[in-house]
Amino acid sequence: MKRNYDIDEINSLKSEINHMDPVDLAESFDEMSVKEIMLRFKLLDKDLAADTFAEMDRDKKREIIERFSDDDVEELITELDEDELVDTLQELPANMVRRVMDEFVVGDRRKVINRLLGYPKDSVGSIMTVEFLSAKAGSNCETVLKRVIASDLDADKLEQIWVTDKSLVLLGYVYLADILRSPDKTMEDILEPLPGSIEATDDQEIVAKIAYRYDLSEIPVTDSEGRLLGIVPVEDAIDIMHEEYEEDLSNIHGVQDTSDEDYLERSCFAIAKDRTTWLIICLITATMTGFIIQRYESLLASSVALAAYIPMLMDSGGNAGTQSSTTVIRALYTGKVHFKNIFAVMSKELKVGLITGSILVVVNFIRMTIIGAHGLSISLTVSATLLLTVTLSKIIGGILPLIADKVHVDPTVMAGPIITTLVDTFALLIYFEVATHLINL
Amino acid sequence: MKRNYDIDEINSLKSEINHMDPVDLAESFDEMSVKEIMLRFKLLDKDLAADTFAEMDRDKKREIIERFSDDDVEELITELDEDELVDTLQELPANMVRRVMDEFVVGDRRKVINRLLGYPKDSVGSIMTVEFLSAKAGSNCETVLKRVIASDLDADKLEQIWVTDKSLVLLGYVYLADILRSPDKTMEDILEPLPGSIEATDDQEIVAKIAYRYDLSEIPVTDSEGRLLGIVPVEDAIDIMHEEYEEDLSNIHGVQDTSDEDYLERSCFAIAKDRTTWLIICLITATMTGFIIQRYESLLASSVALAAYIPMLMDSGGNAGTQSSTTVIRALYTGKVHFKNIFAVMSKELKVGLITGSILVVVNFIRMTIIGAHGLSISLTVSATLLLTVTLSKIIGGILPLIADKVHVDPTVMAGPIITTLVDTFALLIYFEVATHLINL
Numbered sequence: 001m002k003r004n005y006d007i008d009e010i011n012s013l014k015s016e017i018n019h020m021d022p023v024d025l026a027e028s029f030d031e032m033s034v035k036e037i038m039l040r041f042k043l044l045d046k047d048l049a050a051d052t053f054a055e056m057d058r059d060k061k062r063e064i065i066e067r068f069s070d071d072d073v074e075e076l077i078t079e080l081d082e083d084e085l086v087d088t089l090q091e092l093p094a095n096m097v098r099r100v101m102d103e104f105v106v107g108d109r110r111k112v113i114n115r116l117l118g119y120p121k122d123s124v125g126s127i128m129t130v131e132f133l134s135a136k137a138g139s140n141c142e143t144v145l146k147r148v149i150a151s152d153l154d155a156d157k158l159e160q161i162w163v164t165d166k167s168l169v170l171l172g173y174v175y176l177a178d179i180l181r182s183p184d185k186t187m188e189d190i191l192e193p194l195p196g197s198i199e200a201t202d203d204q205e206i207v208a209k210i211a212y213r214y215d216l217s218e219i220p221v222t223d224s225e226g227r228l229l230g231i232v233p234v235e236d237a238i239d240i241m242h243e244e245y246e247e248d249l250s251n252i253h254g255v256q257d258t259s260d261e262d263y264l265e266r267s268c269f270a271i272a273k274d275r276t277t278w279l280i281i282c283l284i285t286a287t288m289t290g291f292i293i294q295r296y297e298s299l300l301a302s303s304v305a306l307a308a309y310i311p312m313l314m315d316s317g318g319n320a321g322t323q324s325s326t327t328v329i330r331a332l333y334t335g336k337v338h339f340k341n342i343f344a345v346m347s348k349e350l351k352v353g354l355i356t357g358s359i360l361v362v363v364n365f366i367r368m369t370i371i372g373a374h375g376l377s378i379s380l381t382v383s384a385t386l387l388l389t390v391t392l393s394k395i396i397g398g399i400l401p402l403i404a405d406k407v408h409v410d411p412t413v414m415a416g417p418i419i420t421t422l423v424d425t426f427a428l429l430i431y432f433e434v435a436t437h438l439i440n441l
Numbered sequence: 442m443k444r445n446y447d448i449d450e451i452n453s454l455k456s457e458i459n460h461m462d463p464v465d466l467a468e469s470f471d472e473m474s475v476k477e478i479m480l481r482f483k484l485l486d487k488d489l490a491a492d493t494f495a496e497m498d499r500d501k502k503r504e505i506i507e508r509f510s511d512d513d514v515e516e517l518i519t520e521l522d523e524d525e526l527v528d529t530l531q532e533l534p535a536n537m538v539r540r541v542m543d544e545f546v547v548g549d550r551r552k553v554i555n556r557l558l559g560y561p562k563d564s565v566g567s568i569m570t571v572e573f574l575s576a577k578a579g580s581n582c583e584t585v586l587k588r589v590i591a592s593d594l595d596a597d598k599l600e601q602i603w604v605t606d607k608s609l610v611l612l613g614y615v616y617l618a619d620i621l622r623s624p625d626k627t628m629e630d631i632l633e634p635l636p637g638s639i640e641a642t643d644d645q646e647i648v649a650k651i652a653y654r655y656d657l658s659e660i661p662v663t664d665s666e667g668r669l670l671g672i673v674p675v676e677d678a679i680d681i682m683h684e685e686y687e688e689d690l691s692n693i694h695g696v697q698d699t700s701d702e703d704y705l706e707r708s709c710f711a712i713a714k715d716r717t718t719w720l721i722i723c724l725i726t727a728t729m730t731g732f733i734i735q736r737y738e739s740l741l742a743s744s745v746a747l748a749a750y751i752p753m754l755m756d757s758g759g760n761a762g763t764q765s766s767t768t769v770i771r772a773l774y775t776g777k778v779h780f781k782n783i784f785a786v787m788s789k790e791l792k793v794g795l796i797t798g799s800i801l802v803v804v805n806f807i808r809m810t811i812i813g814a815h816g817l818s819i820s821l822t823v824s825a826t827l828l829l830t831v832t833l834s835k836i837i838g839g840i841l842p843l844i845a846d847k848v849h850v851d852p853t854v855m856a857g858p859i860i861t862t863l864v865d866t867f868a869l870l871i872y873f874e875v876a877t878h879l880i881n882l
Contacts, residue, residue, distance in 0.1 A: 021636030023655050046724030148618060156658070159600040167507035175596030176617050177589060195462030212683055213678040214464050217597070217658060226607070234675050235656040241679060242653055245686050249767050265786055271789070272796035275764050278796060279831075280804050283761050286753035287808060293749040301745045308734040311755055311865060314729035321724050323716050326690050333703040344705055348712070356720060363721050367728060390720075400668040424752060 005039075014043040022048060028056035035061050041072070050079035058091040070103065077104040084130040087117045091127075105241050121189070124207060125200030126293050128221045128230030129238075134162040135367075136170055137188040144187065148176065152222060158216050161229055163187045169226040170197060173218075197222050200229050209333075211237035248329075251412035278417070285421040289314075296362040296432040303312045303439055305374045309382045311386055313431055316360060317389040324397030327413045332405055339406040342399055349398035353391030360386050360408055383433045388434075389427040446480075454483040454803070460470040463489060467496035475504050482513070491520030499532040511544065513601045518545040522595075531567075560567060565648060566641030568681075569671030575603040577614055578629040582620045585628065591615065601659050603669055604628045611638060611661055611669040638663050638874045643669050645681050650774075652678035666801030692853035718860070722823040730755075730869055737873040744880055746815045750823045757801060758830040758868040759861050765790050765838030766856045773846055778846040783840055790839035802828050822876045829875075830868040839861055 017040055025044075025313065029037050031051075037060070041049050052059065053076055067072055077085065077100060085105070089097050092298055105113055112130055119125030131153050135144045172191040175441060182190055185438065195214040198206050200221050210219055219237065221230045263271075273426050293310075297298040300306055328345060331337035337345065361383045368379050397419055400413035446454065458481055459467060464551045466485075470478050470493075482490050494505065494517055506514055514696045518526065518541060525548070530538050546554055553571055560566030572594050589599055601614040613632040623631055630788070639647050641662050651660055652675050660678065662671045703714075734741070734751075741747055760781040769786060778786065800831035809820050838860055842852035 019633075019634060019832055021655060099575055115768070145621075149622050151618075153618075155618035158614070158618035159658075167818060168776050175594035175600070176621075177592075177599035179615075179623075180586070181590050191464075193460060195464065208679075211676070212679050214462060215680075217600075217674065217676055233658065234679065235652070235658055238649075238653050238675065238679055241654070241682055241686075245682075246771065249771065256556060262777050263768055264778060264789070266780060268789060268792040268796060271768075272793045272800075275761075275793070276797050276800050278764070279757060279760055279801055280869075282756055283753060283801055283805060284808070285872075286756050290749040294746070294751070297745050297749075300748055301742070304738050304745070306740045307741055307748045307751070308738075310725060310729040310751060311730040311734070311869075314752055314755075315861070315865075316720060316724055321717075323719070325702055327712075329691065336703050337705060339590060341705060348705070349707060351709040352713045352716070356717050357719050359713075360724055364724060367725070371728070380769040416746075420756070424756075428752075435666065 012042070013040070015042060018048060022055050024050045026057075029056060029060060030244045033134050034067055036059075037064065038067065041068075041076075045073060046079050046196040047425040048405055050076055050081075050084070054080060054088065058143055059310070061091060061094065062093070065092070065100070074104045075098070075262035081129060081131060082109070082112055082116065082248035083127060085113060089117060090121070090215050090408065119200060122204050123200065124198055124202045124204050124221050125229070127204055127207075127236060128232050129157070130163055130230045131157045132228075132231045133158060134164050134228055135174075135187050137163050137165055137186070137191070137312065139187050139189070140305045141187070142183045144174075145179055145183065148179070156233075157231075161187075162220060162231075163191055164228055168228065170194065170220055170222055170228040173220070182411075184280065193200065194220065197226070199224060205364055206243060206245055207232050207237045209310045212241070230403060247410075248412045251410060252415050282417050282420070286415055286424075288421060289424050292428040292432070296436075299436060299439075301380070303435070305378055306381070308374075309378075309385075310431070312364075312429070313389055313427050314383070316386060316425050317393040317427040318420050320353065320356065321393035321419045321423045322415065324352075324394045325401050325411070325419055328398050329411045329415060332401060332411060336343065337402070339402050342402050344397045345402060346395055348396040350391060353394035354387070356394070357387040357390035361392060377439050378435075381431070381438045384434050384438075385431040389420075389423070392426055393419075395428075417438060451683070453848060455663075456614060459486055459489060460485060463492035463496050467498075470497060475501075475508055478505065479802075480509065481849070482509075484518075487516060487520050491517055491522075491525070495521060495529065497527040503534070503537065506533070506541070514631075515545045515686045520571060522572060523550070523553055523557065524568060526554060527567065530558060530563070541686075560641060563645050564641065565639055565643045565645050565662050565673065566670070568645055568648075569641065569673050569755060570598070570768070571671045572598045573603055573669075574599060575609075576606050576615075576628050578604050578606055578627070578632070580628050582626050582628070582631070584626045585615075586620055586624065596744060598672075602628075603661060603672075604632055610667040611635065611663055614659075614661070616868045635661065638667070640665055642782055645739065646677045646685055648673050649682040649685060653682070669849060676787075683802060688766055688851075689853045692851060715872070723858050723861070725824035726858055727865075729862060732867050733866065733869040733873070737877075738878075739875060740814070740877060744876070746819055747820050747822070747872075747876055748750070749815075750819075751869070753805075754823070754826055754830055754868050754872055755865050758834040758864040761794065761797065761831045761861045762834035762838035764862055765835045766842050766852070769842045769854045770837050770856060773842060773852060778843070780843050782844050786839045786843060788835055790835040791832060792882045794826070794835035797835070798828040799803075801831060816872075818880050822879045824874070825875050826868065826872040829871050830864070831873075833867055834860075834864045 019071070041064070044052065053064065068076070079391065080088065089100065092100070101110065101113070101205050116125065117132070119334070131150055133147065133153060144161060148161070151158060159176055161176060163170055163171045172193045174187055174192065175189050178190045195216070196210055197220045198210060200223060207219055210216065217234045219226055219232045219234065221232060223229055328337060363387055364384055365379060366380065368374070400414050400419055404411040404414040448853070457878060482505070485493065494502065496721065497505070509517070521529065530541065533541070542554070549854060557566065574588065574592055574594060576588070585602060589602070592599060600617055602617060602620065603614050604612050606612055613634045615628055615631050615633065617794055619631045636657070637651055638661045639651060641664060648660055651657065658675045660673045660675065661669055662673060805827055806824055809815070809823065841860055842857050845852040845855040
């Protein structure tokens with residue numbers, strides 16, 4: 001559908017969109033035709049246009065770059081911050097990356113961008129910004145103040161000035177307000193020390209951990225020698241934490257990470273594709289439980305009542321195991337537990353398992369007595385199995401994440417199907433073995 | 442164990458701890474006797490002592506306040522930021538709160554603290570800081586700069602200067618660096634607009650959402666009229682996001698929130714207590730599945746082979762349902778789905794369920810053919826049940842979180858036991874009904 005605007009409408013549209021936040025603007029573009037979006041880009045201030053572009057999804061970014069004139073693309077690319085440009089380039093197809101790099105990124109900027117593009121995906125280096133101001137420890141505050149005033153960095157990059165020694169090794173930072181308030185001092189005098197810095201080759205997950213632990217508002221990134229390379233603002237740490245959270249949920253429940261796209265807008269086939277692999281894995285692992293039940297078919301045939309308690313026993317085991325793994329994964333994440341504590345974890349989960357298991361046995365015994373459907377031998381079999389299963393599940397759930405972490409597998413990947421399969425298998429084996437002995441008494 | 446230090450040791454200890462981060466210091470205090478801690482407090486700079494105290498856990502805080510002299514407590518309390526003091530007071534027993542408020546918090550500060558203590562727990566008001574600098578829109582940059590230089594606020598509270606109109610309604614903010622670079626302009630000229638602000642009575646969860654959506658480094662808090670009351674720095678938003686994340690995990694897996702305490706240090710009874718309630722709920726709801734299996738006991742006795750597929754069918758249903766609920770909960774959280782989309786969600790999950798269900802049926806049919814243990818009628822029964830269960834589970838998993846959100850129940854609370862119980866019940870009913878018809882053919 002084509003729409004024509006008169007001059008008043010254009011003016012009011014211009015004023016409206018120039019007062020919007022780039023995030024909201026980019027979201028409103030989701031529903032618009034490229035024509036409508038291009039009109040709005042012409043009306044936006046250059047700064048705001050670049051920020052909005054950076055927030056758009058990858059398909060829209062590609063369309064914009066394809067349809068814009070060379071001059072317009074150049075203006076846009078020039079206005080993007082280095083880290084925004086790197087993000088964008090990572091989302092574009094190879095031929096478009098070449099066009100953008102060859103035609104619109106020149107001189108020093110090209111060197112910086114190429115260096116940033118060289119860091120592995122999901123590394124700190126690939127998300128850091130290289131826009132910061134640093135000063136030597138001995139510099140006079142007044143001199144630094146002059147550099148701030150003359151700087152063409154955005155103001156939000158000038159809240160903290162980074163302080164290095166003569167060989168550019170990072171020492172700490174100084175707040176702009178402190179520089180203002182003590183013009184006669186040197187950087188060294190008012191230096192704020194760093195609780196920790198991270199290296200550009202580290203996994204980006206560490207940004208969220210450091211920001212969470214030390215409440216930093218900017219996290220400095222160095223090379224292996226401690227020389228300052230860039231900064232990750234805490235706003236980005238929040239995004240990373242959110243990503244990691246989504247990733248954990250995905251691992252635990254077998255849903256692929258689709259944070260880029262809207263659930264309602266994705267095709268059913270795409271969603272089904274994301275989910276099927278995990279369901280197939282679970283289905284195949286369930287073969288194990290089928291085998292065990294088949295093996296004990298004659299026992300089951302002689303005492304069909306046993307079947308009624310299989311779901312309850314498996315669920316209780318699974319839940320007990322997941323509780324332990326969730327707790328241990330959290331403790332791993334915050335650094336309160338390590339592989340070396342594996343025996344402490346085992347002994348703790350053994351005790352917790354015996355306590356909760358005993359309580360469950362009592363509750364279940366009361367429940368079975370009230371319902372009163374089956375005899376004492378079945379009640380005893382179910383009780384014994386419940387206690388053993390819950391205890392064993394707690395131990396398995398407690399130590400598997402530690403082992404996963406030790407062998408550098410994401411513990412949340414293990415938390416799902418592996419624990420369930422192990423626990424289900426053990427629960428059934430215990431159940432039928434106990435039944436064989438108790439019922440044939 | 443008592444230890445004596447000579448003067449050199451004291452000096453080197455002093456220098457060592459005064460170069461540490463408050464977070465690390467507070468953590469190292471966990472293992473120390475109160476005597477050792479008190480010695481270190483005497484050696485710490487006042488600022489660092491207060492920051493470290495704010496990071497300590499509640500029991501240690503109580504001990505310190507009990508054992509310190511009045512003068513020392515007064516010094517500590519005076520150095521705490523208002524939000525740190527409020528946090529501390531919320532952790533102390535009532536008699537200690539009275540003592541601290543009556544003796545060491547005076548004048549204007551007492552008014553502020555009482556107002557902050559009046560906000561409900563988990564509200565934005567209870568975590569915001571009231572340390573900020575604001576200026577009227579018409580103020581000249583040079584005048585504001587003088588106020589910054591004269592201000593006794595910590596430098597990290599002066600990175601953004603907040604701009605209000607004449608009735609103190611918040612309009613936006615200005616970066617300190619921009620004020621420096623344009624001394625002749627007014628606040629209004631260089632104003633950065635706000636994408637959104639939050640009210641002091643809002644739930645703190647909204648801080649994390651706003652910070653995530655708009656990448657803000659400070660989130661302003663207003664009253665219902667839009668007048669500026671306080672600020673929440675994004676570092677705190679990270680803490681809140683982490684808390685919410687833990688809460689979600691706890692709800693889904695029935696583990697109580699114990700982020701305050703270390704897993705390894707908690708007593709087994711405390712851990713068992715946290716976990717038992719949820720396990721009992723799951724056990725009781727499993728009664729339902731037991732009933733159904735009992736009702737079809739004669740069918741099961743005549744065809745024991747059916748039992749072998751019960752775990753697989755229930756697991757597949759449960760997993761399929763959890764996948765959908767996880768996806769919908771995430772979409773709810775980011776505001777991409779609402780209750781009004783319930784029919785769209787149903788239709789989407791119906792289609793996704795049919796697709797994934799069909800694939801699983803094929804995989805399972807191959808699996809059963811390879812193993813070849815049972816006849817065609819059982820293969821058909823299992824296949825039909827698998828398709829129906831997966832589809833129904835997807836729909837249930839998709840709409841339950843929407844309903845929970847609509848009736849203001851946390852959707853993650855519903856994601857666990859309720860979905861599992863519903864799905865298990867349906868899976869068994871479908872299985873036995875299909876079997877009754879197919880096997881008796």
